[in-house]
Amino acid sequence: MADVFQTVDERERMSGEEFAELYVKRRRPVLLKRALSGCSALSRWTLDYLRRCSGDMIVPLKSWNGAGIAMTHMRFHDYADQLERYESAMGDRGSNAAERPAYLHDIPLKSILPEVEAALEQFPNQYFPIWYRSMWSDFAQFFLGPAGSITPLHFDSLLTHNLFFQIVGRKRFVLIPAQQLKFCYPYKWRWCRVDVEQPDFDRYPDYRRAHAVEVVLEPGDGLYFPSGTLHHVRSLDLGLSFNVDWHTQESAAAGLVAVARGMPLRNFYYNALIASGLWLGAPAKQVYPYYRSYLDYVS
Numbered sequence: 001m002a003d004v005f006q007t008v009d010e011r012e013r014m015s016g017e018e019f020a021e022l023y024v025k026r027r028r029p030v031l032l033k034r035a036l037s038g039c040s041a042l043s044r045w046t047l048d049y050l051r052r053c054s055g056d057m058i059v060p061l062k063s064w065n066g067a068g069i070a071m072t073h074m075r076f077h078d079y080a081d082q083l084e085r086y087e088s089a090m091g092d093r094g095s096n097a098a099e100r101p102a103y104l105h106d107i108p109l110k111s112i113l114p115e116v117e118a119a120l121e122q123f124p125n126q127y128f129p130i131w132y133r134s135m136w137s138d139f140a141q142f143f144l145g146p147a148g149s150i151t152p153l154h155f156d157s158l159l160t161h162n163l164f165f166q167i168v169g170r171k172r173f174v175l176i177p178a179q180q181l182k183f184c185y186p187y188k189w190r191w192c193r194v195d196v197e198q199p200d201f202d203r204y205p206d207y208r209r210a211h212a213v214e215v216v217l218e219p220g221d222g223l224y225f226p227s228g229t230l231h232h233v234r235s236l237d238l239g240l241s242f243n244v245d246w247h248t249q250e251s252a253a254a255g256l257v258a259v260a261r262g263m264p265l266r267n268f269y270y271n272a273l274i275a276s277g278l279w280l281g282a283p284a285k286q287v288y289p290y291y292r293s294y295l296d297y298v299s
Contacts, residue, residue: 005175005213008175020127024226031221032124033221035221036167040121045240050080051077056077058074058076061104062104064151101145103150136246143242145235147236153232155229157299160227160251161246161251165221169239170218170235173214173225173233176212180210184210217241226251256275266297
């Protein structure tokens, strides 16, 4: 099963069956324009609204350095204030005006916004396998960060499929097919040493053979990419978004055997849980309490 792609299709309306046949089964990414059209989240989910929802919640913040992921923690109200000050300084005095805040990255969406479905009235849950549909929001993860926030080149830790949705601001993805991992100098299971924005071809000459495709998400857009797809992500503006990592029967099976290629045993455990639902019929409500800790997992 090859997943070579040179471009990313752009679609506005699709049935779940068409999405599964043309993109999931064929392992091709697709930009879902205006996928959240009609959802009040596009206007409702402001920083002020998030402050009201979060109370005194302490949130984890991530930044990337040469040694890996650095973690700090901050009260959400203080983080929102920091974001507003930074964006104001950027607008007033230019790109070097202030130190960029860290990134609120990959935490459970419902931990910030407990009544998700009320603001995502027209959410296209038909794109998920039936096993996920009634509980898709429980599996969703939340992202908030300043303009310039980056997630370096990597693939998703469980080798899941990914549906990513933008609410506020623009976000740029660089996508590289999974089978081209060998050109991207991987380390620590899922991260790559290459900086796709300024590649050092002297140190990483094989990266010349990788085929990278850029996609920019606007507010309301969604992006699907198949399991194992390498992606580098930059927020072009202050950005708020969320995604859902999800398996098909085939990708769950591939996730289990990936332990032979270095997948951490903890990742194997989470994939085994989802496989028990997709292959053996265990209901999502029974599996989710054991899977829930994955949404806070830093790998």
